[in-house]
Amino acid sequence: MGKKLVIIAGPTAVGKTELAIWLAKKFSTVVVSADSRQIYKEMQIGTARPTEEEMQGVKHFFIANKSVEQYYNAYKYEVEALELLNRLFKQYNPIIMVGGSGLYIDAIVKGIDDIPTVLPQIRQQLMQWYQEAGKEKLQQLLYRLDPEYYRRVDLNNQMRLLKALEITIQAARPYSSFLKGKNKQRDFDIILIGLNRPREELYQRINKRVDKMIQSGLIDEVKRLYPLKHLTALRTVGYQELFQYLDGKITLDEAIDLIKRNTRKYARRQLTWFRRYDNIKWFEPQQKEQIFSYIKEKLNE
DSSP states (O other), rough: OOOOEEEEEOOTTHHHHHHHHHHHHHHHEEEEEOOTTTTBBOOOTTOOOOOOHHTTTEEEEEOOBOOTTTTTOOOHHHHHHHHHHHTTTTTOEEEEEEEOOHHHHHHHTTTTOOOOOOOOOHHHHHHHHHHHHHHHHHHHHHHHHHHHHHSOTTOOOOOHHHHHHHHHHHHTTTTTGSOOOOOOOOSSSSEEEEOOOHHHHHHHHHHHHHHHHTTHHHHHHHHHHHGTTTTTSSTTTTTTHHHHHTTTTTTTHHHHHHHHHHHHHHHHHHHHHHOOOTTTTTEOTTHHHHHHHHHHHHHHH
């Protein structure tokens, strides 16, 4: 059997972690995370990072192994993950990868072009300008500097706008020019599994998860990270809303409602992203045995 990487993708709160651990036990293998937030050791509660108990003795990689103060991106993840997979395949086959971060999974499935590291002062200046001028000004600047990416990007996602502008300014060339590469060849086969649930069921799980995060101490976690709130890693759902609460801009109830709403929006964007893959096979999480059988069939091809 050739080397096989099983990727479990899908929206937040759908049940990816539980399935990945179950499959890892069935195949006596390990789990590699493709989650761009669980990678940060300071962000535990707000990222729903699996606990040691939840991991059930299954070895995980790329969990809590970076600091929010380190600059990190999908290209760096591609390089490090491929090096790790090369080592792991000497002992394990298949390997399970799990996550909801589209760019990280793209990095493994397709490959990411080498994007330049952005100077901190460029990032800070753009962030300050955004806070003073608003999202519409970011949209207008992106339209002038990179009209091709402007037509493709979610214009309501200020993080994507900021990232594109940072790289465009740093490199003195359009961000879209870095995204034209062909898919890179891998020396392993990929079995791509998509997880989904009925929409209302998924939304209920998201709402319950946010309530559980608050009960588990998310507010205290955000307070500890407040001095670092300007960092890119912390400009994310669950943290930004509570930073607004700590700044006195909204009430706690409003912040919690916003986290739920923004997480639901994020889940919809994740599904849109993963549906782009032609070779993805969709299941519901309770179809464990069917998923197991499908993977075994693919392993024998």
